[in-house]
Amino acid sequence: KEETGIFLSSDDTFSWSDIISTVEFNHTGELLATGDKGGRVVIFQREPESKNEPYNQGEYNVYSTFQSHEPEFDYLKSLEIEEKINKIKWLPQQNAAHSLLSTNDKTIKLWKITERDKRPEGYNLKDEEGKLKDLSTVTSLQVPVLKPMDLMVEVTPRRIFANGHTYHVNSISVNSDCETYMSADDLRINLWHLAITDRSFNIVDIKPANMEDLTEVITASEFHPHHCNLFVYSSSKGSLRLCDMRASALCDKHSKLYEEPEDPSNRSFFSEIISSVSDVKFSHSGRYMLTRDYLTVKVWDLNMETKPVETYQVHDYLRSKLCSLYENDCIFDKFECAWNGSDSVIMTGAYNNFFRMFDRNTKRDVTLEASRESSKPRAILKPRRVCVGGKRRKDDISVDSLDFTKKILHTAWHPTENIIAIAATNNLYIFQDKVNSEMH
Secondary structure, X not given: OEEEEEEEEOOOOXXXXXXXXXXXXXXXXXXXXXXXXXXXXXXXXXXXXXXXXXXXXXXXXXXXXXXXXXXXEEOOOOEEEOOOOOEEEEOOOOOOOEEEEEEOOOOEEEEEEEEEEEEEEOOOOEOOOOOEOOHHHOOOOOOOEEEEEEEEEEEEEEEEEOOOOOOOOOEEEEOOOOOEEEEEOOOEEEEEEOOOOOOOEEEEEOOOOXXXXXXXXXXXXXXXXXXXXXXXXXXXXXXXXXXXXXXXXXXXXXXXXXOOOOOHHHOOOOHHHHHOOOEEEEOOOOOEEEEEOOOEEEEXXXXXXXXXOEEEEOOHHHHHHHHHHHHOXXXXXXXXXXXXXXXXXXXXXXXXXXXXXXXOXXXXXXXXXXXXXXXXXXXXXXXOOEEOOOOOOOOOEXXXXXXXXXXXXXXXXXXXXXXXXXXXXXXXXXXXXXXXXXXX
């Protein structure tokens, strides 16, 4: 059972720029970052648990907000470059400061987040306003002291990685060596060093000599969590390619190809569109990969290329509605997926502000809703059911009354606890496992 922890939202009248486009916990789960279509990054910090206020334990409150990207214009190609944040990735913490990478379609930026709660006072050569004193008035020397002040969170851009991509960046992934990261666009994947901004190494290039021969594009990519030489990328044809950077500098020849043969009985005009992989995530153990296509989530074993070891239907009731979903462009929506900390449960979004969870051990699944009506603070979420036809129970919702404008595309799971973050248009919902909260 899930319990709402916090619900953060702009008001009913929101603009396009308020729509959340990415959600990411840091490695400890103490910080949660969201990016939106207006180029802003909002960081939430988990409040420390308080014995006096047990109900406020572990709530996430706004820690810092900053403008990461601005709209730009490419004059050579007469193209407008949106400020929308496509992805955020936290770097493992090395010192008191936090660091994260954020990217729009073209430019990746490294940000440093620091705290300051003291200020120096008692300079010899400067007055209280910071202006230089007349040296003739300085008659004695004093040792400057640090005085406490209100906490200030400072966000500074440390590096800007530009000009690495011709096409739109769809994913970034930090390597387990903590020195390099990769960025992928529709046709190429580049490897960057975190300290070097003026060059990157192209490690995958699937661009054909003649663009008319183009049959597939890269949709997502990720480094292996433990082996710094391995990475995977997914394609619009539904395949996964595992590459080993030890084999060659350019990883155009994959080490393993994961592909499921298509069931001829399900073949239709929409088959290729709905088989496109919108997200791929390694499990924390590094043994499995989780992929999301339009109708299913699949779990792949790295040692088995022929078919996934598990397939879960997210919203199979939409199979008969693909024609209208094609006409309103919803069939091209890119849903993300997430593992829980122990790799035993997987989560992904759906329409009508529904999100789905699948327990890999018990094979049980649940549909929950992230909406204002169902998410009063501390209220237990009720499982929802979609009814296809025939008898309808009291709280069931009919397929025909699903709202396709309300979609859960972006989700994140706390690295160790049962806390999840769900982005529903311009609202961020954070849900917490009720069992956990009662144990504290």
